[in-house]
Amino acid sequence: MVATSTIDNESPERVLLRKSVAAAVAPFGPGYFREKAAAGEPTQDLWAAVVKGGFTSVNLPEEFGGGGAGLSELAVVCEEIATAGGPLLLMVVHSAICGPVIAEFGTAEQRAEWLPRWTEPDFRMCFAITEPDAGSNSHNLSLRATKQPDGDWVLHGSKIYISGVDESQAMLVVAKIGTDERTGKGQLALFIVDTDAPGLGKSHIPTELVLPEKQFLLSFDDVRVPANRVVGDPGDGLKQIFHGLNPERITGAALCNGISRYVLDRAVRYANERSVWGTPIGTHQGVAHPLAESKINLELARLMTFRAADLYDSRADAGEAANMAKFASAEAAMKCVDQAIQTHGGNGLATEYGVAHLWGLARLIKIAPVSREMILNHVAQHSLGLPKSY
Incomplete structure (x- = not known):
């Protein structure tokens, strides 16, 4: 079981949320997700457990069965599920886009009809x-x-x-x-x-x-x-879309951060246990330094992710931070997965060690929901004041 990892000065409520999510998904273990992924089958039991805990609706209004919390709490949920080895991609659209858009822009009748369904284990x-x-x-x-x-x-x-x-x-x-x-x-x-x-x-x-x-x-x-x-x-759909697209970037970043934590934990454990020439391979700087650099990149990405989420929850302009969080977290996840494989050597590609299968999802989030190149365009234009390039 991977221990929860809090952000500095995180509230007791958010720390408790981390522990609750981790406890809810712990019975499944990383093997469950890996087997379902290999078979191309839905992770229905895992999804139902997350719904039962109220985690898919943690950011929706309480009057419709939600948790009444914000995007920051949903980011915690996405990160902790992924840290346990079961990243749920549909959380990024179901809970971060669709639910909040209906809650914000839907009619009273639409909110009453649709939002309570986020508490149903079979609904997505x-x-x-x-x-x-x-x-x-x-x-x-x-x-x-x-x-x-x-x-x-x-x-x-x-x-x-x-x-x-x-x-x-x-x-x-x-x-x-x-x-x-x-x-x-x-x-x-x-x-x-x-x-x-x-x-x-x-x-x-x-x-x-x-x-x-x-x-x-x-x-x-x-x-x-x-x-x-x-x-x-x-x-007026474009305005409504962007109410969902920044949360999509932020929860995608959180999912990547969870992947990074999961693979880094496994890599460090292996580096401490695997001995060559009478000493753990983690003794050697050629192994230790890349893992340390991966840890630094991960923690920087996590800080930006929760900065973006906090900005969004306070109704401030979160566009720049959301894009930066998605960029940083996807880059960190790619490096963490790659280094986890490299640390394991040939075993990094063996199914039983459970790291290589996550490379594809980390790589996907480097492309989607917005490519790293479009994020760089955004930062160049809106943060640096450079001429628009597209």
């Missing part, structure tokens, strides 16, 4: 924004939503690399409803769509990732969405 909501031809340019989405005379909407187009559609009962879909004549940019709206809606096609995209969650190409062939499934003001 995924998020559909990425398209084959739009990339990082959300203004260029081509999935169209057309309003009908009866007030309902019809969706036509496609989405790509949508995680966990097969495990989810609903998804939050971003669609284009028009173009702003003044700016030329797309007007976007958010829709809650059932994953078994007529006209919705789902094609599994095979990848080299060792993950329980699968990726899908979605086709919307005139999918009808009732008027009461529009979240927020139609045309």
Whole structure:
């Protein structure tokens, strides 16, 4: 069992949350996640345990069964689950994007209908924004939503690399409803769509990732969405999206930090136990120094992650910090996983040592939900005042 690791001056309540999450997921162990990932099967039992503890809804309003806490607490949850060896990718969209967006922008009826479902062990909501031809340019989405005379909407187009559609009962879909004549940019709206809606096609995209969650190409062939499934003001979707995208970056960072803690713990344990020439390999600086550097990178990333989360919770501008946290945490996780493998030598690639399978997820978060290059563009333009490059 990996010991919990707190941030300096963390409140007693947050320390208790860490311990509670760790205790809830401890019975599964890292082997459970690894076996499910290898088989491409959902981690239903682990997910149900996390829901039972109230952790998937820790950041949602208490009146709907949530914990009434903030993004900082959700980041703790994501980190501790990953630290135990079972990073749950769908937490990043289900709990960090979909729930908070509905809580913030949904009607009273939508909040009452959907938010209590975050306490149901079989319920998940995924998020559909990425398209084959739009990339990082959300203004260029081509999935169209057309309003009908009866007030309902019809969706036509496609989405790509949508995680966990097969495990989810609903998804939050971003669609284009028009173009702003003044700016030329797309007007976007958010829709809650059932994953078994007529006209919705789902094609599994095979990848080299060792993950329980699968990726899908979605086709919307005139999918009808009732008027009461529009979240927020139609045309103001971009603002609503960014209410969810900063939390996505922050919880993605927290997930990476948990991966880093997990693999670093295993690497250090191995470096202390494995002896060559009569002494533990951790004695040698060639092994010790890279592990120490990995630890430094991890702790710096964790500090930025919780700075970003605290900014978000205080309703301050968290964009810069969220991007920096995601960048730093993904870079740290890649280095930690790589060094854990290197420390183990050939054993680093053996299934029983349980480190190499996490390389793919760490690498994925270096790309998504926003690439490191787009983060560098953001920092260059908004933090340094350099000319926009794209």
